Amino acid sequence: MTRLHRMLKKSVKALADNLWPPLCISCDFPIQDSNGLCSSCWARMRYLSAPQCYACGVLFPFDVGVQALCVACTRSHPPYENALSALIYDDACRGMILAYKHGYRTDLAPALTRMMMRPGAFLLERAEIVAPIPLHWTRLMSRRYNQAGLLSNRLAKIGRTRSVPDLLMRTKRMGSQGGKSSAGRRRNV
Ligand SMILES: [Zn+2]
Ligand SMILES: [Zn+2]
Incomplete structure (x- = not known):
């Protein structure tokens, strides 16, 4: 992308943000930049x-020392x-995650x-590479983007x-993780 392209893109975005300020994905409150969330959400x-x-990464109720392992x-x-x-998957973040995964x-x-x-x-500090979990090609065709791939690029x-992005290959199409319990998700993967 040339410098002129970048400047034009920035100007168009600034104009659009003024005309239609971005809204918080969780509560629809107008926000300054398209971060996705207002400060309270x-x-x-x-x-x-x-x-x-x-x-x-399972949470401990109290500190049991550096590099401690759980029983399992x-x-x-x-x-x-x-x-x-990063987050506990609850009402606070569910809408945002689903909008990112399935709502373009x-x-x-x-x-x-x-x-x-x-x-x-x-x-990340000690990573040599970053590789996303791939989508099966049929799902990639219908969704049009790999949500994990966009994050790994960033x-x-x-x-x-x-x-x-092509380090791993998904050879089997599995059922959706949506609506499954933790054990069900594990079995599915
Ligand atoms: Zn909000
Ligand atoms: Zn553990």
Whole structure:
């Protein structure tokens, strides 16, 4: 993209934001920039943070030390070093996540990336590559974008590392994760 293109794009966006101010995805309150959320909805988000299992990220009721593992991970360590979730999936964030995944709200990617950075900055610091979980090609055709791919591209840019969107390949089309319990989601994957 040339400098002129970038300037034009910025001007058109500024004009559109003045004419139709972006709205909070959760409560429809007008907001300054297309971050997705107003400040009060942003504050309602429940972030996951320490103390938690060093491997699977499950929360501990109290601090049990550095790199502590939960009972399940102590019995059988998962085949990865760290897994982290940014948010507790509840009423505060559900609308935003579903709009991003299924409602073509790809403009929410910057806000979601920032949320992922809160617990995940230390992982990104030592990452050599960032790779998204791929969609099955039939789902990619119907959705038209891989929501995880957009996030991984942004994370790679922030972490000054490489995004490798085709590192993994999904060979089976699985059922939707929507409406399934935690155990059901695990079985599905
Ligand atoms: Zn709001
Ligand atoms: Zn664990």
